[in-house]
Amino acid sequence: MNDAGEPGYNFAYLDESTKRMIRRAILKAIAIPGYQVPFGSREMPLAYGWGTGGIQITAAVIGADDVLKVIDQGADDTTNAVSIRRFFARVAGVETTERTAEASIIQTRHRIPERRLSDGQILVYQVPIPEPLRFIEPRETETRKMHALVEYGAMHVKLYEDVAAHGRITTSYNYPVLVNGRYVMSPSPIPKFDNPKMDMMPALQLFGAGREKRIYAIPPYTPVKSLDFEDHPFSVERSDRPCALCGATDTFLDEIVADDRGGRIFVCSDSDRCGEQRDQVASGDGAAP
């Protein structure tokens, strides 16, 4: 029990034996990068699809001196991010932050922060569908066998279909990756813009799927390769305009409806990075870091 949290609740909401079960799954996941480890997912006080997998991982790894940041599509101020951050502030009494650099644990839905993460940080992903082969092979028994026997030809059939229909690989999010040269893994629905950041990332990456009851992980400094064809190599899309707020040209942009007359602007999806950039511009520092 910890006095810091909500009275009547264990530190970080989950009881200690549940946390231990989840930590075991996490350790196994780290030992086999990209392999989906089943775990006994618990009912959490939020709906499936809102991050029940991520929140359980965060609860299992968080300590009293951790600093938590939660983002939803890159932003710190969206509903999902605000409520999960407040949840842990209440049940664990931990310090929270919106600054990527100051956080020790970052729980994320569908983005990787623009700032390069460093050693010692943990990135926790919320995953809706952990099985990358699901749409090709609906039978779970069969997909497990395909993973076990490294039968990943069918994964390229999906990419083939993209090129055949559109002339290029149009999969733009949830783009499948090969982890450590062994397991094909779903990176959760992050834009493929973020895929290169997973490769050799200094931070520990943990993935939790609450409804599907799976945990998987990428240890620090693990090679992560996006699948592609030799004559249609993996590439990320670049925006042809800068962020309307901070002027950055190297970030992932969201389209936002700005008024009632159909006006739209494009702004950084990473709200922390956008703010930093604006501060720098304001203080006369000029160019992007």
Add this chain to the structure above:
Amino acid sequence: MTDLPLLTATSLSYAYGRRMACQDVDLEIWPGEVVAIVGESGSGKSTLLGCLSGRLRPDRGHVAYRDRDGAVLDVWAEPEARRRLLMRTDWGMVHQNPRDGLRLRVSAGGNVGERLMAVGARHYGDIRQAAQAWLERVEIDPARVDDLPLAFSGGMQQRLQIARVLVSNPRLVFMDEPTGGLDVSVQARLLDLIRGLSRDLGLSALVVTHDLAVARLLAHRIVVMRGGGIVEHGLTDRVLDDPHHPYTQLLVSSVLPA
């Protein structure tokens, strides 16, 4: 032709509960040879095919396969990974219903290319070219490479399934009633195609059929099954023109004259 069989089955048995579907079957398939298994429904044809093709683990008996290097593998003693690799490279399976053998929501090109990608082909242009070449060989317009199999007729789906199997240059193809469910004119064209391909590629094939005409056209040898056992086997013309076993005589004489 070599003087050693490609596939050798010894005393294969398979039971569904207490019902023996297949009992002490011995069978050899030689390189370049097409063997037909005929018999009434329920005689154990498909069960035997399943045991031989790596899909049904037999209760007793062995299946030995001689691979490209001449080494003999005990198919059911090999690890599953090796067996499945065999099934998608050296072997091929053509199902009676093309829907069982095709991915219906994947284009014709993707269907044909899958086996290539499964063994490591990662060049889109090459895969597509191979797919188109194979569509042409099975008499499908290469311009339809991006159409879904759902948009194809039954006969075209069956030919697409054959292309999908043959693209990986298998040495042994298993066919379960390849012409079942097709109308007679389409059947004739398909048989012609299979015969031509097996001759050109030097394929060995094991064809399960209840249609003696199919066996007559395709097979060098016929195996007649009844009640889970082989009652007669021999060269096609010998078995059909001079059947020895009473059951084979019944089978041959029960074909309606056209």
